[in-house]
Amino acid sequence: MATAAAVSVxxxxxxxxxxxxxxxxxxxxxxxxxxxxxxxPPVVARALAEGAFGSAYNLSETLVQTAPLLLTGLAVTLxxxxxxxxxxxxxxxxxxxxxxxxxxxxxxxAAVLHLPLALLAGAAAxxxxxxxxxxxxxxxxxxEVLSTLLLNFVALQMVAWMVRGPLQEAARDFPQSDTIAVPxxxxxxxxxxxxxxxxxxxxxxxxxxxxxx
Numbered sequence: 001m002a003t004a005a006a007v008s009v010x011x012x013x014x015x016x017x018x019x020x021x022x023x024x025x026x027x028x029x030x031x032x033x034x035x036x037x038x039x040x041p042p043v044v045a046r047a048l049a050e051g052a053f054g055s056a057y058n059l060s061e062t063l064v065q066t067a068p069l070l071l072t073g074l075a076v077t078l079x080x081x082x083x084x085x086x087x088x089x090x091x092x093x094x095x096x097x098x099x100x101x102x103x104x105x106x107x108x109x110a111a112v113l114h115l116p117l118a119l120l121a122g123a124a125a126x127x128x129x130x131x132x133x134x135x136x137x138x139x140x141x142x143x144e145v146l147s148t149l150l151l152n153f154v155a156l157q158m159v160a161w162m163v164r165g166p167l168q169e170a171a172r173d174f175p176q177s178d179t180i181a182v183p184x185x186x187x188x189x190x191x192x193x194x195x196x197x198x199x200x201x202x203x204x205x206x207x208x209x210x211x212x213x
Contacts, residue, residue: 013210067091088133088148091155092126098162099125101177104184111183118184129155 012177031041052062072089079086100122109117133151162168163175170178 008195018037050177061152085143085145086130086133086148087145088130088155092129094152094155094159096122098159098167101167101180104180105178108181113185114181114183118180119186125166 030044034041034044051058053059072093075092076086076089100118103118103121107114109119128201129151130148132148133142133144136147137144160175163177167177169176
């Protein structure tokens with residue numbers, strides 16, 4: 001038990017060091033690009049910080065934009081923990097967004113049910129899209145790395161078709177859906193549920209696989 005705990009701590013420290021290294025390399029690369037372009041890295045860094053965290057509104061928008069990306073990244077992590085290389089999280093996110101938008105704009109259930117219905121529709125569509133790769137792997141032996149990667153492009157084209165076809169706004173002016181009905185919206189204050197899901201998924205991703213030592 002003590003050995004397993006020591007290994008977990010060592011892995012955590014190693015990953016934290018790698019994260020800091022990658023962040024430092026990313027900042028150094030950005031500074032180099034800005035310098036080559038004739039700009040000032042400190043000025044750019046200050047503008048980025050103010051744009052992302054400079055006000056309560058900016059911070060809420062940053063959380064709204066990053067939460068789906070973080071959750072999608074954690075979805076990939078969960079698949080990795082199961083020793084499956086799911087490279088198609090982007091496509092699964094897109095198809096989930098399409099289904100959630102459809103439920104939020106085309107269905108009119110009781111107000112208390114609208115948000116759960118939209119969330120379930122999005123989760124089911126994303127899972128079904130991943131299920132295509134699962135069926136190909138089970139019955140045709142197609143590696144999930146290839147199938148999930150290629151399904152990303154199919155999903156992207158599906159979204160492009162949907163916003164110009166079945167999901168396009170009633171006015172037919174722009175390639176976009178109608179506004180999500182108010183009862184089906186997840187407000188910015190829901191960053192706390194996002195955080196809870198991130199913590200839960202992070203805890204699972206660090207749990208040793210079944211049967212490991």
